[in-house]
Amino acid sequence: MKKIYLQLKWIFAYTKSIIWFLIPNICISGILAGIGVYTAILSKSLIDSATSGNLDLVVKYLVFMGSLFLVDIVLSSILSLSSTYCSTKFQNQIQKDVFQHVIYAKWLEHHKYHSVNFLTRINNDVATITNLVTSTLVKVISLSITFITSFYTLIYLDATIAILSVLIAPIFLVISILFAKKLKVTYNEIQDQAIKYNSFIQEALQNIMIVKAFCTETKSLSLLDALQKRKLELNLKANSLNLRSSTALLFCSYLTYFIILSIGGIKLAKGLITFGSLTALFQLFNNIQEPLSELAYMVPGIIKSFASIERLMEIEDMNLEESIPSVLSIQSIPLTIHFDHVSFSYMDERPILSDITLEIHSGETVGLIGTSGSGKTTLIRLLLALATPTSGSILISAGHSTESIASIHRELISYVPQGNTLFSGTLKDNICYGYRNATLLEIEEACRLACAWDFIEQLDNQLDTVIGEKGIGLSEGQAQRIAIARAFLRIRPILILDEATSSLDMDTEMHILNGLKQLHQQPICIIITHRPSALSLCHRVYKLENHKLNQVD
Numbered sequence: 001m002k003k004i005y006l007q008l009k010w011i012f013a014y015t016k017s018i019i020w021f022l023i024p025n026i027c028i029s030g031i032l033a034g035i036g037v038y039t040a041i042l043s044k045s046l047i048d049s050a051t052s053g054n055l056d057l058v059v060k061y062l063v064f065m066g067s068l069f070l071v072d073i074v075l076s077s078i079l080s081l082s083s084t085y086c087s088t089k090f091q092n093q094i095q096k097d098v099f100q101h102v103i104y105a106k107w108l109e110h111h112k113y114h115s116v117n118f119l120t121r122i123n124n125d126v127a128t129i130t131n132l133v134t135s136t137l138v139k140v141i142s143l144s145i146t147f148i149t150s151f152y153t154l155i156y157l158d159a160t161i162a163i164l165s166v167l168i169a170p171i172f173l174v175i176s177i178l179f180a181k182k183l184k185v186t187y188n189e190i191q192d193q194a195i196k197y198n199s200f201i202q203e204a205l206q207n208i209m210i211v212k213a214f215c216t217e218t219k220s221l222s223l224l225d226a227l228q229k230r231k232l233e234l235n236l237k238a239n240s241l242n243l244r245s246s247t248a249l250l251f252c253s254y255l256t257y258f259i260i261l262s263i264g265g266i267k268l269a270k271g272l273i274t275f276g277s278l279t280a281l282f283q284l285f286n287n288i289q290e291p292l293s294e295l296a297y298m299v300p301g302i303i304k305s306f307a308s309i310e311r312l313m314e315i316e317d318m319n320l321e322e323s324i325p326s327v328l329s330i331q332s333i334p335l336t337i338h339f340d341h342v343s344f345s346y347m348d349e350r351p352i353l354s355d356i357t358l359e360i361h362s363g364e365t366v367g368l369i370g371t372s373g374s375g376k377t378t379l380i381r382l383l384l385a386l387a388t389p390t391s392g393s394i395l396i397s398a399g400h401s402t403e404s405i406a407s408i409h410r411e412l413i414s415y416v417p418q419g420n421t422l423f424s425g426t427l428k429d430n431i432c433y434g435y436r437n438a439t440l441l442e443i444e445e446a447c448r449l450a451c452a453w454d455f456i457e458q459l460d461n462q463l464d465t466v467i468g469e470k471g472i473g474l475s476e477g478q479a480q481r482i483a484i485a486r487a488f489l490r491i492r493p494i495l496i497l498d499e500a501t502s503s504l505d506m507d508t509e510m511h512i513l514n515g516l517k518q519l520h521q522q523p524i525c526i527i528i529t530h531r532p533s534a535l536s537l538c539h540r541v542y543k544l545e546n547h548k549l550n551q552v553d
């Protein structure tokens with residue numbers, strides 16, 4: 001119960017932002033529903049006037065009905081436009097909040113979900129919830145208005161038929177709730193399957209070169225076949241549940257219709273009601289039946305929406321990074337980094353780093369070596385506050401100010417990570433990623449220091465050359481040099497190069513590392529490398545071995 005209360009609270013908080021558009025929409029829907037009921041009454045009067053030969057009244061009713069149809073068309077158009085505005089605004093708001101939560105969440109929290117899982121939640125679940133508020137809710141209200149007004153009009157025309165028409169409501173409710181529970185489980189399975197399916201396609205496309213190089217095209221297709229088979233099974237299961245519930249609903253609906261048809265027919269034959277009344281009776285009966293069955297059909301959708309709310313609330317439960325305002329600024333020089341008896345393990349609690357103590361001062365270049373998997377990148381992640389030490393502390397000090405490491409300190413760091421980390425877009429977009437307002441001169445200088453300017457100049461569109469995802473269109477070495485230029489342009493007091501030159505030839509590597517000395521302010525430089533030549537430029541070299549850090553040079 002508490003869960004439902006929290007979910008309702010969540011959805012109402014978002015609904016507030018569009019309430020002033022939603023209320024007019026509900027009003028317009030109500031007016032349209034009223035027009036529908038009133039048309040039934042008018043058609044009764046029109047038919048009765050026609051059968052009694054009163055042409056004047058027939059013309060009057062026709063003009064009135066024609067005007068109502070025009071009002072219906074205008075209001076429907078306004079409703080359509082306003083609904084689009086409302087649903088897009090609502091969807092954007094939730095998507096922005098979820099995205100914001102994801103990007104501000106702790107880095108390690110991201111490991112709980114596949115990126116496609118996030119994407120599916122941000123797209124599908126948000127769309128389902130948007131539909132609930134901007135369409136289903138409005139429909140429920142307008143259908144209720146149609147139902148209530150039709151019921152009262154029908155009571156006035158024929159109380160027996162009115163009561164018979166609503167007797168079916170509890171049966172509809174029981175049927176839909178019975179099936180809705182099973183449907184919720186199936187919808188969750190479908191959603192999980194959709195995530196697996198999309199993740200498989202995304203990863204195959206991202207690693208298309210590996211698929212080809214390992215000749216796994218056929219195997220990939222058979223995996224896709226298996227996933228599609230499961231998708232088909234689940235869709236059929238959901239459809240069969242839907243079908244069983246809708247057949248049961250349809251049967252009840254036809255049964256009531258048949259009873260009312262018989263009563264109406266007998267009453268007309270006995271002259272107890274007029275022909276016009278019978279027509280209005282059927283129209284009003286439809287106005288009662290339709291909302292009832294539509295509301296019954298909506299129940300599974302509403303339950304599905306609550307499953308979606310649950311999934312989005314789960315994302316919002318991800319722990320956020322602390323962002324303590326820093327007293328240090330990028331001008332705070334000289335800086336000192338202190339690792340004080342730092343130990344660290346990931347969630348599996350395997351020790352990665354143990355009792356690390358280290359101090360690095362501005363202007364120093366420190367080399368970090370160690371076998372693969374020894375924890376070099378992990379040490380950098382701690383410095384970047386992507387992960388928090390299990391024990392010990394990391395401090396940054398400038399003059400008399402000393403602070404423990406927090407996310408805000410990333411403003412002090414420029415970083416070249418391992419691997420290809422470029423975005424699709426132009427080279428200039430990539431290079432200026434951390435400093436959007438850089439001048440052409442600054443960009444050129446950063447590129448020259450990163451030994452990237454020579455090859456950029458030779459490209460037809462130079463800095464405006466468009467590259468694909470993960471820098472497709474560039475060689476590994478070129479991509480690395482663009483990543484280095486990106487870090488050089490974002491001038492910061494700490495610079496970290498994590499195997500940033502691994503794809504470059506030795507000369508280019510030395511050129512770049514020597515270029516570090518020409519950077520405007522002499523940053524603290526931490527270089528992770530396996531190359532002895534690069535280490536010769538370092539003031540000190542540390543080796544990570546058996547979770548410990550030892551100075552080797």
Ligand SMILES: Nc1ncnc2c1ncn2[C@@H]1O[C@H](COP(=O)(O)OP(=O)(O)OP(=O)(O)O)[C@@H](O)[C@H]1O
Pocket residue numbers: 111346347348352370371372373374375376377378379418
């Ligand atoms: N996100 C993570 N979750 C759990 N364990 C991790 C994670 N990232 C790395 N590890 C583990 O931590 C250990 C150290 O990894 P790390 O990437 O720091 O090593 P490295 O020295 O940088 O290796 P390489 O030279 O190959 O890049 C490895 O055993 C690895 O399995």
